[in-house]
Amino acid sequence: MNEKFVGTDAIMRRAMLKGCGFGDDDIKTKPHIGIVNTYNEGAPGHAHLKQLSEVIKQGVWAAGGVPFEFGAPSTCGDMIVGEEELKFELAGRDVVAQAVEYVSTVHQFDGLILLASCDNIIPGVALGAIRMNIPSIILTGGSMLVGEYQGEEILPCDVGVMTMGKDAESERVKEIENVACMCPGACSTMGTANSMQIMMEVLGLTLPGVSTIPAVYADKQRASRLAGKRIVDMVKEDLKPSNVLTRETFLNAVTTDIAMGGSTNVILHLIALAREAGVELTVDDFDRIGRNVPCVCGVKPSGDYTIVDFHNAGGVPAMLKELQSLLYLDSKAITGETLQEIINKASNKNPDVIRSMDNPITSDGGLTILRGNLAPNSAIIRSSSVPESMKKFSGRARVFHRDQDGAKAIKEGKIQPGDVMVIRYEGPKGAPGMKEIMLSTDALVAHGLDDSVGLVTDGRFSGFNRGPIVGHITPEAFEGGPLALVEDGDIISVDIKEATLTIDISEEEMKRRGANWQQPEPKVKQGMMRLYSKMCRSAEEGAGMTL
Structure with a gap:
């Protein structure tokens, strides 16, 4: 008996559901399962979720539950690359969480299945599920397959570099556009989308082995059907996110993120989810663990493989098996299994894609704080994608206040080997929204400067980006952090081995500049981004909208 829908006080609720076509038995006696669908027919990562939702419903009905599908917003961040509005993406994570919380609270669901595929949408639905703390499964949409151009693999992350400076109407550009996204699914590198799909599995919030199944595979x-069945059992067991998400589980996720060379954005998301x-x-947990964990995953940009290769090699369980000596094996998943039980069934089918700890991609881990x-607080570099020659470098500062201005300078030949680009006022409060610095990083690669020019910013990066680029600098420039005080010609040094980011000016000079600094006018003065800028935390605290 579903107590929420029985008795005099529930008459109106029952009447509303009967108006939707549901009968007394469905309303009164069966678990009500909310299906959170972030379907968006204009976003490849989410364009196929309508079909998966229908299959989930089959599983829910078969197990004796009643599915209620509703929508939550989703975007494809690549739709807005190069535009100022890219700043909306991270703030959208909180919008998605609020949508899940809003509908689930009003409609009093007994359990949730949350469908999502991409960068900020996956942690958004996860935040919503944690906030609701009712039985929940996060089902990730998987990756797209790999395109081919002139006999070589092509991925979405290659498009900007391969076409930069080319005639947009040329046959070459059109051919590249046609094959870069072969089908629905998340972009098949170790970008933020796939990094977060994997994190959902390591956190135990999805079924083991399914997070990296490509979007178009029958698997x-x-x-999806199994998830629909499982959520009904979870409601009966009252198995909630709070039963799964322990500190040990999150530490497993940190270890795995570093070992797989995951996107730097994962740090923001894991800290926000844990909060x-x-x-x-x-951030100190990432720092401590990062010093002792090698990078074992050969997926681009750390290696030469794709997420499709990774899945076919055994996926997340196979990687966790290689890392088991570093993990808390008593952590549990939503299936009720321990991590030890899950990896006992796993096998590594391709040790070139998923390396052993004795034969890593790099010995220093995929991320360095x-x-x-x-x-002074922290900054982040994806060390596994940095050329060996740039793991320790110094250079002259070239200061810009927008990603667009930095990219323009590169294209005009104003950035030279030995420079360190500074792109500031792009942090959570300054952008606002902590914009991804993609134009300048792509331009460095396209102009052959990614092994001789550094870049530091209080913004963040796409999971596609690679090279000697440092992000998430805190305190951010808009808050008066040291980055706001850098001047053209200052010498900036990065040393990954020593985990340092320094500027070669005296403390007295820093104080003098600080006394003369004035906070810029806010770039946005209304709407959701104004609310975000007022309520968000700093990058080292996850950059979320929390009190």
Whole structure:
């Protein structure tokens, strides 16, 4: 008996559902399962979710539940690359969480299945599920397959570099456009989308082995039907996110993120999720673990493979098996299994894609937390994608206040080997929204400068980006952090081995500049981004809208 829909007080609720075509038995006696569908027919990562939702419903009905599908917003961040509005993307994470919370609270669901595929949408639905703390499964949409151009693999991340400076109407550009996104699904590198799909599995919030199933594989539909069945059992067991998400589980996620060379954005998302779950997790955990965990995953940009290769090699369970000596094996998944039980069934089918810890891609881990007088709180670099020659570098600062201005300078030949580009006022409050610095990073690669020019910013990067680029600098420039005080010609140094980011000026000079600094006018003065800028936390605290 579903107590929420029985008795005199529930008459109006029952009447509303009968108006939707549901009968007394469905309304009164069966678990009500909310299907959160972030379907968007204009976003490849979410364009196929309508079909998966229908298969999930089959599983829910078969297990004795009643599915209620509703929509939550989703975007494809690549739709807005190069535009100022890219700043909306991270703030959208909180909008998605609020949508899940809003509808689920009003409609009093007994359980949730949350469908999502891409960068900020996956952590958005996860935040919503944690906030609701009712039985929940996050089902990721999987990756797209790999395109081919002139006999070589082509991925969405290659498009900007391969076509930069070319005639948009040329046959070459058109051919590249036609094959870069072969089908629905998330872009098949270790970008933020796939990094977060994997994180959902490591956190135990999805079924083992399914997070990286490519979007168009029949296996994805089978997994969707199983998820529909499983959520009904979870309601009966009262198995909630709070039963799964412990500090040990989050530490497993940190270890895995570093070992797979995951997107730097994962740090923001894991810290925000842990905060929502009431679990202690800080940048210091990433720093401590990052010093002892090698990068074992050969997916681009750390290696030469794709997420499709990774899945076919055994996926997340196979990688966790290689890392088991570093993990808390008693952590549990939504299936009720421990991590030890899950990896006991796994096998690594391609040790070139998923390496052993004795034969890593790099020995220093995929991510490094930097600190120093330019980043007193923290900064982040994806060390596994940095050329060996640039793991320690110094250079002259070239200061810009927007990604667009930095990219323009590169294209005009104004950036030279030995320079360190500074792109500031792009942090959570300054952008606002912590914009991804993609134009300048792509331009460095396209102009052959990614092994001789550094870039530091209080913004963030796409999971596609690679090279000697440092982001998430805190305190951010808009808050008066040291990055706001950098001048053209200052010498900036990065040392990954020593985990330092410094500027070669005296403390007295820093104080003098600070006394003369004035906070710029806010770039946005109304709407959701104004609310975000007023309420968001700093990058090292997850950059979320929380009190």
